[in-house]
Amino acid sequence: MKQQTFAFTRSENLKQKPDASTLQFGKVFTDHMFTMDYTAETGWHDPQIVPYAPLELDPAAMCFHYGQTVFEGLKAYVTKEGKVLLFRPDKNFERLNRSNDRLCIPRLDEEVALEALRQLISVEKDWIPTAEGTSLYIRPFIISTEPFLGVAASISYKFIIILSPVGAYYKEGINPVSIAVENDYVRAVKGGTGDAKTGGNYAASLKAQEVAAASGFSQVLWLDGVEKKYIEEVGSMNVFFKIDGEIVTPQLNGSILQGVTRDSVLQLLKHWGYPVTERRVSIAEVVQAQKEGKLEEAFGTGTAAVISPVGKLFYEGETYEINNGVTGEVAKRVYDTIVGIQKGELEDTFGWTIEVN
């Protein structure tokens, strides 16, 4: 199956492509999508590229009731020479399978999934925008489809890849955002699903995000669910701090998502010789460092925004301005480097990009 060309039904009504200057995040979709079905008897089968169209699902389909869904997010870029590049897609499909394990969803063949993505991108390559800050966002996802109201793993699933030409995820771009430490709501806890990319984690985050937004903050800084002391993530990103020269990020503990951008940032920083540590980071340590003038930078990392510097941090009634509210040197350097590699403008010394023919 790995060498095969998947069945392809071309859309008869091609859409008009949007003006790159007006692109938002995740609102416009391309002409085609990849789909593949799973049944207990046949396993994963019927891979095909078909016109982007509504899914028809029984109202009792389990994904509507019991949240047994997983997803991924990655991006494709076109280089100045017209080459199409994917950034570490193997890591995304590896993680999708780890999410599958946690959610009791049958594993995909990662090579088949990657080949599916290549062929879909190849069909849709004219949809990849080239303007500054734009890219083609890729959303592979799996939903449970069995029409059954008992609480159990579904016996049928659908794997789908859709594509969306996007502008910057945050209107602020690489400009610093204001975040508030969340004391009431919890995103995930050890033993839960925090390290899987599944809908429930995001659903759980909406309320805190709404409360923070009402107070003028664009993101929430999540603390651990057990002691409410240790920093986990910021919004839907991993988070890094530069404290007195050391760059620290919360260690993977079962409730933190193992971000591909997080891993790329760690590799880059080590390569450049920065002292980098993955360890527990308490909010008390961060605030104390800020008070002593030792909190040099804070930034989030994720596929959608790549790097999102933190300019303001609200905690226990106080607002702290980090690095005078401007983007720090490290944040800028990792952003420029990762985006440069993604767009083929910098040498890919780590072998992170894959070219789509």
Next chain:
Amino acid sequence: MKQQTFAFTRSENLKQKPDASTLQFGKVFTDHMFTMDYTAETGWHDPQIVPYAPLELDPAAMCFHYGQTVFEGLKAYVTKEGKVLLFRPDKNFERLNRSNDRLCIPRLDEEVALEALRQLISVEKDWIPTAEGTSLYIRPFIISTEPFLGVAASISYKFIIILSPVGAYYKEGINPVSIAVENDYVRAVKGGTGDAKTGGNYAASLKAQEVAAASGFSQVLWLDGVEKKYIEEVGSMNVFFKIDGEIVTPQLNGSILQGVTRDSVLQLLKHWGYPVTERRVSIAEVVQAQKEGKLEEAFGTGTAAVISPVGKLFYEGETYEINNGVTGEVAKRVYDTIVGIQKGELEDTFGWTIEVN
């Protein structure tokens, strides 16, 4: 709107009704469903009863990605006199709105929802099975439908009610089940979504359930996510213990679902004069009571099974047989009473049932 008769499109292909003796749980659905849409501009609108049919949703619909869904479960019964009874449906729609609040989904008018249910049941009343142990299971649910890949609350939703004639939820019926205490996985934590009826909680539970089932246990006993000491729920039910004459159930703490059956059981037990306490119950206390011969009963409570006695409890390598593995007197009494009231065979002194015309 409350007095209105909702638009009704009758199905032109009525299904054959299943043989009551072969009914399983939640696998067969009736001829019609109720649907109502929400958009930010119009609010909830277009309530209607339509033929049961697949939902058509954009592949980017947020419910497939970010888990912003809520649901309820309740049952309808036909009495010997042919009256159709609902059991405390007002409590379900109250809870649906509490779940909506937690998940950032716009509230429903509870009276409209109840009227929708009445009219749908009225259309489908011939689908209510009458054999022992059977009923018509009702599944109201809300899904987020906006086609958007940003993590935010959706701006559009669909509220749907589907109906399923069901047999007993557990093949064991009122017979005792074997359960295992879960030490690794966590269902929910304070600050999370454990007290909302949303998909993510159920998705998080599947893995532990799979592990327990592989060892021959039919359910998992969930401990709190913070200290892993205190009992929260059993499977997808609330749980009660009778220890040395006192009946205890874990107090509502933000991570435990506020069960309608739990509340009914509490009211009945108090009415009958049993000493009943809602408090923290540790697994250590339960095991100690068992060792001292003071653990008289354990049972789960939920809409699907009503009452599910626990016959065996596995914890830290030991299997404990509760009440010699047979259904206890209290479990039997609350089961018979609640089912008797639900079916109109016992006097409804609490005013729990509502008749559908």
